Amino acid sequence: MEQPLRVLTVIGARPQIIKAAAISHAVRTRFAGRITETLLHTGQHYDANMSQVFFDELGIPRADISLGVGSGAHGVQTARMIEGIENELRSGNHDLVLLYGDTNSTLAGAVAAAKLHVPVAHVEAGLRSFNKDMPEEINRILCDHCSTWLFCPTQTAVDNLRREGFALEATGPASIDRPHVVASGDVMYDNSMRFAELAEQRSSILDSLGLQPGGFILATVHRDHNTDDPVRITAIFTAMLDLHAHHGLPVVLPLHPRTRKMMATLLPAELDKAVRSSSGLHLVPPVGFLDMIALERGAQLVVTDSGGVQKEAYFFGKPVVVLRPETEWVELVERGQAVLADADQGRIAAAAAAFLRDGVPECPPIFGDGHAAEAVCMELLRFRP
Numbered sequence: 001m002e003q004p005l006r007v008l009t010v011i012g013a014r015p016q017i018i019k020a021a022a023i024s025h026a027v028r029t030r031f032a033g034r035i036t037e038t039l040l041h042t043g044q045h046y047d048a049n050m051s052q053v054f055f056d057e058l059g060i061p062r063a064d065i066s067l068g069v070g071s072g073a074h075g076v077q078t079a080r081m082i083e084g085i086e087n088e089l090r091s092g093n094h095d096l097v098l099l100y101g102d103t104n105s106t107l108a109g110a111v112a113a114a115k116l117h118v119p120v121a122h123v124e125a126g127l128r129s130f131n132k133d134m135p136e137e138i139n140r141i142l143c144d145h146c147s148t149w150l151f152c153p154t155q156t157a158v159d160n161l162r163r164e165g166f167a168l169e170a171t172g173p174a175s176i177d178r179p180h181v182v183a184s185g186d187v188m189y190d191n192s193m194r195f196a197e198l199a200e201q202r203s204s205i206l207d208s209l210g211l212q213p214g215g216f217i218l219a220t221v222h223r224d225h226n227t228d229d230p231v232r233i234t235a236i237f238t239a240m241l242d243l244h245a246h247h248g249l250p251v252v253l254p255l256h257p258r259t260r261k262m263m264a265t266l267l268p269a270e271l272d273k274a275v276r277s278s279s280g281l282h283l284v285p286p287v288g289f290l291d292m293i294a295l296e297r298g299a300q301l302v303v304t305d306s307g308g309v310q311k312e313a314y315f316f317g318k319p320v321v322v323l324r325p326e327t328e329w330v331e332l333v334e335r336g337q338a339v340l341a342d343a344d345q346g347r348i349a350a351a352a353a354a355f356l357r358d359g360v361p362e363c364p365p366i367f368g369d370g371h372a373a374e375a376v377c378m379e380l381l382r383f384r385p
């Protein structure tokens, strides 16, 4: 009997732990015996509500290897991860490395594997913001160019790769010098559909926060470009207070730890006090994925700088005001479900008012058929180490 394909999955930050749930589930069910998965957690995110909660809720097996790298400057954090991943790969126990998204954990996995000639499969390949000030843009470009398989969630991602010189017609077996670009669909669409029912059964967050379905705004902020800049973070939190004042809707803000820390340091004292004492703003710790789905489905409007949250708003047919000057998910803007408002108080207010008045255009499925995880596994199984 043929040996199973041995995959080392590298995760570390909240969104990639959530993303990993889809393929991990497929490996343990439909592909059991044909693929085995070893999970390596870099430790980039470590608070229970940024990491462990997702393993528990989404049925992801315990990490086999935990590097415990923790927070740090980009170079320090990434270097420690590369060292740990390289050590693991030297065991020779892994046929390929599976990476998600665009974090420092993704970059570390790509560099460590490519240098040791272990092929890399990149899920969420081809996304581009065309803004190299973002650490994520650097990470995703470098990871794509170290990859043997590039699994694209959208046609735009495929087109971006073509423009960078990737051949779309795969000839012969995949390799780092002859990578395969695959339009797989989005594993987060798989996950959002799969966990929506469970969220309905298990989440009681709307009740516990006293929220009415369709009667609140959900907001998240965590990009360093927003949180670490006094002018931008001030504009964003002033806009949050304005939204409540103008529309009378509660604004729910599950706060990323980075944001909580930077609010305390960068917001003017008066504004910080007003934000923390406002009865219209619910500042809550990061929530689990089931609660997050419940909030996204229940919200009338989503305001965010998160990549994942923009898209989930689309999956659940909610309008989104994006707190960035650009987005990798250009389809959302093209379809009118998302408006780029940057950290501009006036643009945030105008975009929110328009959505609250007019609602959201139709959001037909454009992120695959809900079986992206299977498409990834099928493609990987064509590989013979």
Ligand code: UD1
Pocket (backbone or CB within 6 Å): 013, 014, 015, 044, 045, 046, 047, 050, 071, 072, 102, 103, 104, 105, 135, 136, 222, 224, 256, 257, 258, 261
């Ligand atoms: C990282 C990713 C970003 C992704 C985000 C998802 C990079 C460069 N950035 O940003 O692309 O959108 O994760 O959430 O990889 N902290 C805690 N507890 C934790 C984790 C972090 O307190 O469990 C605090 C620390 O003060 C840390 C700060 O958050 O310094 C930032 O964490 P870090 O992982 O460096 O970047 P994120 O902003 O989370």
Ligand code: UDP
Pocket (backbone or CB within 6 Å): 014, 015, 018, 220, 222, 254, 255, 285, 286, 287, 288, 289, 290, 292, 293, 305, 306, 307, 308, 309, 312
């Ligand atoms: N998320 C969550 N709880 C929260 C905030 C976000 O479960 O309090 C989920 C969200 O539903 C999405 C993912 O985390 O699936 C997005 O992660 P994040 O916004 O941290 O990063 P990004 O997608 O911008 O890289």
